[in-house]
Amino acid sequence: MKLNSIERAAMNNPLRAAHQHRVEAAWFRRLAGGALSGQHVLEIGCGRGVGSEIILDRFGADRVSAFDLDELMVTKAQRRLHGRPVTLSVGDVCAIDQPSGAIDTVxxxxxxxxxxDWQLSIAEIARVLRPGGxxxxxxxxxxxxxxxxxxTLTDHPRENRFEAAEFAAELARHGLHGTGAIxxxxxxxxxxxxxRKS
Known part of the structure; x- marks a missing residue:
């Protein structure tokens, strides 16, 4: 689902970007065990491109493919990331436009x-990851x-949601096994x- 105007404002502002750069990037770098040097990384739901910027600048990825359902966000990301090794497109995580086994990290x-249908998105992520991805x-x-x-303030699917343990179980069902506790x-x-994909 696309973000509504309230969510778009919450996700596309300098405070959110700063939090992603300083806090979320540190979480992910630690969880990854360091840099992603030389890797082809896929960002799902790229918004205006802050995450892809982090993947390049903080994680050292070689190249990034990224997509979003919202054409406006993809246009903003293209402006932000112009000249960087990023391929941007409008896309759906339930039908990822990548060959099977082509991605090092999602x-x-x-x-x-x-x-x-979040379970289908997990299946697609598992499909595009290489073994060990x-x-x-x-x-x-x-x-x-x-x-x-x-x-009240956001638009999210109401049915078929998950808690952390259910999310982990669905990952495992598709051969994605936790590298540590959630x-x-x-x-x-x-x-x-x-x-990691087994």
Whole structure:
């Protein structure tokens, strides 16, 4: 699902970008065990391109492929990342336009909880990852999406949501096994982790 105007404002502002650069990048770098030097990294739901910028500048990826459902966000990302080794497109995580086994690492800065058929998105991520490839994820659990504030101010699918353990079980069902315990952040308001393709 595309973000509504409130979510777009919350996700596309300098405070969110600063948090991604300083905090979320540190989480993911630690979970990845260091840099992603020389890798082809896929960012799902790239928004205006801050995540792809981090993947290049903080993780040292060789090249990034990134997509978003929202054409406006892809246009903003193209402006932000002009001249960088990034391929941007409009796309859907349930039908990723990449060959099987083509990607070294997939990065999810909180996108999968927006996907109605999130299990299909996991299957697609598993398909495009090479054996030994890595998924880095940050997600909102069901109990947060069920709060009055989130239900009132944002547009998320209401059915078929997940808690961290259910998310991990679905990853494992597709051969993506956690590299450590899923970490709860902000009192359980979100969870982060990493999984490798067996």
């Amino acid at each position: 990065v999810d800065f909180g996108i999968i909880h927006h996907v109605p 890595l998924l880095l994820f940050e997600e909102l659990p069901r109990h947060v999406l069920d709060t009055w504030v989130v239900r 970490e709860q952040r902000f009192g359980g308001a979100l969870f982060v982790g990493a999984a």
